[in-house]
């Protein structure tokens with residue numbers, strides 16, 4: 001049983017072939033780490049896994065269905081209910097407080113307001129953001145925004161969480177808090193977690209480690 005499977009995924013921009021036949025899979029409860037040097041196509045790959053970018057060739061199957069063959073409505077439902085994606089750009093809604101940003105994914109999923117607020121408060125507590133809940137995104141540090149977008153990705157309890165550089169912009173101790181939370185999340189929810197990272201500490205948590213190099217995804221030889 002798998003949450004996500006890609007087969008033979010290719011992606012080019014102009015004549016620059018960035019991904020050259022990516023085969024990847026992740027199962028429920030599994031933590032997969034992709035080590036990727038800057039410019040190797042990490043964001044391109046994560047965007048494809050999260051369904052926000054289409055490959056030129058190959059297939060991406062999520063929850064048993066090819067995301068290239070389902071309707072736009074089904075795709076939106078998949079993104080809303082099944083996938084939590086923390087993109088490296090740390091996008092938040094600038095006109096909403098941190099508390100409202102955190103509650104938003106659950107409200108969009110259709111959860112009652114009380115449940116959304118409770119879940120937002122809970123995850124803010126776990127990530128040391130409680131004192132920042134009333135602040136707007138522009139009032140947050142890079143590290144706080146990083147933790148906020150991870151919280152937004154996880155608070156709706158997706159079956160598939162895709163987190164770009166979970167520990168970037170974080171000090172050692174906050175980085176460790178985030179990695180522990182991701183580990184607890186996948187174990188507690190039988191969810192698949194996929195991260196792209198440069199942080200060697202991620203190896204302690206990952207079931208599978210890959211390298212993205214020259215357009216190919218290679219399993220760790222260790």
Ligand SMILES: Nc1ncnc2c1ncn2[C@@H]1O[C@H](COP(=O)(O)OP(=O)(O)OP(=O)(O)O)[C@@H](O)[C@H]1O
Pocket residue numbers: 013014016018036037038039040041042043044045
């Ligand atoms: N929309 C686009 N149009 C043209 N070229 C693009 C586009 N998106 C990415 N690229 C190119 O594809 C290559 C891989 O980009 P990508 O953003 O996936 O790299 P990355 O590994 O995430 O890098 P970084 O870690 O520095 O963000 C780069 O050479 C980039 O310039």
